Amino acid sequence: MIKALPPALVAFLLLLPPLVCSNYWLDVLNAIGVSAILAFSLNLIVGQAGMFHMGHAAFCAVGAYTTAIMNTALGTPVLWTMPLAGMAAGFFALLVARPIIHLRGDYLLLVTIGIVEIVRIALTQDIFGLTGGANGIAGIDRPYIFGFRIYKPSHFYWLIWGMAGVTIVLFSYLERSRFGRALNYIREDNLAADGIGINSAAYKLGAFVLGAFWAGMVGTILVSKMTFVSPAFFTFWESVVLFVIVILGGAGNLKGVLLGAFLVTGLPEAFRDFEGMRMFCYGAAVILLMIFRPGGLLPSRPGDYNVAEFMKKLAGPAPNPRSGEDKRP
């Protein structure tokens, strides 16, 4: 009961803004929501599986362009393209991550940076004549839900934070599932994980594809909110910001990542008046946080598993001491 109180409070507070905030602050909250969902999906790769991945914007870009192209060229309604955008991004991740999944930490980091740059350049160079070059694609429809047109910041607020809520619930289940536990094991010790029979390459690839799938779906929301898309949305810098959100908030801890999204995306907006100094202070704060709180603001804790219960289950029903014989095979 008491444990459920803080999340309920946060959820309640998140219901208020559309009633009290100006459109400007709603837009800021929407931006925070988008980066929070992206950061959750990145957290699966960086936080849970411990892979250094700094190219998440590339996957978001693939999803966003899938939606933009399908909507403008084929007239597919925006929200129907969402799963397709996710699948396109996931498939792209499968293709690019398969050959690099075995690379060690820093090498992987560099390759993912290379991928995000290649994707941005390919989009800018109008690859296949589909992406519209540096100007991107404009004139994307607003999404409809059961005939209700979503176009105001407050509408998008519900859409984005609704998806964020769904993401938190699903990803926290995933975290405690067999899949999530395997990823954590790989993060702590890849070799030992291999040793006890976890197919680490397959699990890592799975994390990549799932994270990319989710990022691709966020891409749909992003383009429907802006009604246009251009390569400038998906720079290396955007990937760095997502990476910093995850590490700063607390890699592997969804609450921490949410807090990180609020701080990294939200605080610079709050200090807009100090135009010049704010990025300077931001950088300094990042260094200080890493020195004094190495695990992030809310570090992830090892999972709470009831080992005794598990061992009991493993041993089967306790033998009856009076019967004198053990019926177990």
Add this chain to the structure above:
Amino acid sequence: MIVAERLSWVLKLRRGHKLNMEVFFQQFSNGLAIGGIYALIALGYTMVYGVLRLINFAHGDLFTSGAFLGYTFLVSLALGQSAGTVGAILLVVLLVMGVAAFLGYVLERCAYRPLRRSNRLNAVVSAIGASIVIQNSIMLIYGPQVLVFPAGMKPNVIVEIFGLNFPLMRFFLFGASVMLMLGLYFFINRTRLGTAIRAVAIDQDASRLMGIDVSQIISLMFMIGAALGGAAGVMVGVYYGQITFTMGWIYGLKAFTAAIMGGIGNIPGAMLGGMLLGMVESMAAAYISAGWKDAITFLVLIVILICRPTGLLGERVAEKI
């Protein structure tokens, strides 16, 4: 469409049409100049990585600050008028190397030393923070606009070699970077301090037992790396004539690519990788597409990492268990 054009171009070559050698040699000399610059920056990455296993994301911004300091010395302090162009540039390079070395020292002290014992992910994020700090300090001091080196500052001499005209600057830059690299090579391999640096790179704890002050050596390596990066910054400023406060990202990324291509932690490897990268980029811009040249650079990197993860000169090391 483009593919068809390229194909017809290749076919023309096959049929023995006159090959435009001018383009090739121009791009070759350009590749030498750029490659030298990349190699200088790559040395800073590779030395730091060899000891700390840390990608120093702020190194590219030290390079930028070198370019801006060079601008300050050349333009604001009007060193050009007092010492003649070539002499002034040499003097400025030396001055900038000194200041950049100091910046490198401060950077290591503030952003990296406190994190030496912690998780590598933390050090990487701290490096990103340091990069943001340096970039924005430059922006606060010089403003966000592009700074243009005055035309008179650039010795615009053209030399003729076998009937083709080349800007002398390219060979000057190439020569300067080769000199600096040779200097570093002798310093590392022939001096007492250089021996200490190599020892620390191999085993920090054993070096400490042998009486080497490891912290001091690490500081020294940051200073050398920053000095070389700063010199590269001045060179880019004089070569291209314009600088912005954000240019460190892309140069840093490419130089790190060069360091990995050569084999990270390997000093001759960084030199080789830098020259190779400059050449690949220069040729790709001329023969494939100028817009795609950065993409091609990264593609080459990915292919090398997949096929030969230890780089061209790197040795195969067993993973420590």
